[in-house]
Amino acid sequence: EIVMTQSPATLSVSPGERATLSCRASQSVSSNLAWYQQKPGQAPRLLIYGASTRATGIAARFSGSGSGTEFTLSISSLQSEDFAVYYCQQYNNWPPWTFGQGTKVEIK
Amino acid sequence: QVQLVESGGGVVHPGRSLRLSCAASGFTFSRSAMHWVRQAPGKGLEWVAVISDDGSNKYYADSVKGRFTMSRDNSKNTVHLQMNSLRAEDTAVYYCARVRGSGLFDYWGQGTLVTVSS
Numbered sequence: 001e002i003v004m005t006q007s008p009a010t011l012s013v014s015p016g017e018r019a020t021l022s023c024r025a026s027q028s029v030s031s032n033l034a035w036y037q038q039k040p041g042q043a044p045r046l047l048i049y050g051a052s053t054r055a056t057g058i059a060a061r062f063s064g065s066g067s068g069t070e071f072t073l074s075i076s077s078l079q080s081e082d083f084a085v086y087y088c089q090q091y092n093n094w095p096p097w098t099f100g101q102g103t104k105v106e107i108k
Numbered sequence: 109q110v111q112l113v114e115s116g117g118g119v120v121h122p123g124r125s126l127r128l129s130c131a132a133s134g135f136t137f138s139r140s141a142m143h144w145v146r147q148a149p150g151k152g153l154e155w156v157a158v159i160s161d162d163g164s165n166k167y168y169a170d171s172v173k174g175r176f177t178m179s180r181d182n183s184k185n186t187v188h189l190q191m192n193s194l195r196a197e198d199t200a201v202y203y204c205a206r207v208r209g210s211g212l213f214d215y216w217g218q219g220t221l222v223t224v225s226s
Binding site: 034055091095097100 | 152153154168170203209212216217219
């Protein structure tokens with residue numbers, strides 16, 4: 001099973017600042033990596049797939065990078081609606097499909 | 109537009125059973141594999157089970173293998189999760205999700221809460 005590890009657990013950022021979230025896989029997942037955003041009481045929403053492709057309707061301030069075992073999600077200028085929990089997920093080796101434990105982006 | 113609506117959650121005693129359903133619309137259901145993903149209170153996301161588009165292939169997380177069974181009815185655009193021998197650690201919001209490609213969850217339902225408690 002591929003273990004996904006996200007850091008940091010919590011990221012405190014001021015509105016308008018840049019946020020950088022990390023995700024590491026225990027073995028290579030190529031570019032088969034997705035990022036999801038989840039707000040309280042809501043289902044996760046797909047943000048990024050293929051490590052760097054934005055899903056339909058996702059703002060350009062969200063960008064993903066990386067391949068193999070190291071990945072990054074960047075939010076260039078945080079808006080109020082971006083404060084949420086973000087999960088990475090690998091879909092290269094399955095089953096199981098595995099998620100990171102999440103990074104909470106909170107208002108500083 | 110794609111819609112996934114889960115139902116069937118509730119409070120159940122340990123050792124009992126529950127059946128969840130997910131009604132799909134807005135896409136060609138019979139061409140899509142479907143998954144269940146759960147989230148324990150205050151915790152992260154855990155993949156639970158998958159069923160192929162025609163129902164011929166199924167996989168389960170080790171944590172539920174032998175207790176949970178996923179099925180689908182393509183004539184009714186519905187998937188089910190039969191959960192037996194429920195444990196306290198099965199308490200979670202259960203989401204059904206449509207998958208694109210090899211495991212990209214592009215649409216999620218709103219979730220249904222299962223609480224296992226005596």
